[in-house]
Amino acid sequence: MELVLRGFATTQKGVPHWPGTRGEKKSMKIHALTTGAVRVKHSFLFPSPGPRRQLDLFMPGALSDPLPIHCWAVEHEGVLRLVDTGETTAARDVPFARPEVTREQELPAAMAEAGLSLDDVSEVVITHAHGDHIDGLVHVRGRVMINETELRFLRSPMARVMRRILRQPLPPGFAPEPVVLDGGPFGAFSRSRALSDDGRIVAVETPGHTPGHVSVICVDDTGRHVMLAGDATDTLEQLHARRADAVAPDVRVHTATLETILAHCAQHPTVYLPSHDPESGARSAAATTVGSDGPIGPQASAVAVPPTLA
DSSP: OEEEEEEEEEETTTTTEOOTTTTTTOEEEEEEEEEEEEEEBBHHHHOOSSTTTHHHHGOOOOSSSSSEEEEEEETTTTTEEEEEEOOOOTOOOBTTTEEEGGGGGGGGHHHTTTTOOOEEEEEEEEEEEOEEEEEEEEGGSEEEEEEHHHHHHHHHHHHHHHHHHHOOOOOOTOOEEEEOOSSSTTTTTEEEEOOSSTTTEEEOOOSSSOOOOOOOEOOTTSSSEEEEETTTTHHHHHHHTTOOSSSSSSSHHHHHHHHHHHHHHSSEEEEETTTTTTTTTHHHHHOOOTTTTTTTGGGGGGOOOOOOOO
């Protein structure tokens, strides 16, 4: 799936401006790469309030239909960037999720299907350090970047213990470069970091699912923002509902981030693309923005139909 973006750059506050020579246009291509699927428990998608929010993850429960495991390739100014790297066949089941990945669905095949080569990848931006976003790093050479806050969390005793309990080791050779979000505000987001020289590709702070989670925003020639949201939410429905997920360390932090994302969507037409939303590919292809699919706000929680449960 490919979305072609042309021409505009932005200032750090998300205000469009023309780069370079007057009238000059530069093309950008964003490819949705699907590296298998995952089934998750109902309690993962729709957690109970209070102490049961995380406890229910370890109790018997129905699983969803397969949800995609997307990562993204962004071509811009002669640079090929990846946002996350997807999953591999080495993935193990956890109590609340069952990955379904074949070798033919791993990153090299997904790149080839999009007409791209891993040899051309200049850098990788990691939204957060869960296996279905970083395990594909075994296929990648070159610069890998991660928010310093996420890397610091990964090294904490709690994170180390949980990786051992869930049998979710970091991929071999995992050594990303810590990045500081020191670029100031971008739209509704208080912290950001420009990833491209012209400021059209920007990492923004979206903590909640993990403490150092980031999303990547690309800006097109109409001022439309394409938000590669990682696991900021699992679906657009969850964003509209302002529902914190079951694994977020702090519900208040996650809920505040959802409010910030919705505020940004109200300020700038935004194509919102979470990694596991079955509709992300179609929204990317059609450039469907948040709000054009229904109202932005609590009343919009019924706009999208959640995945069927089996």
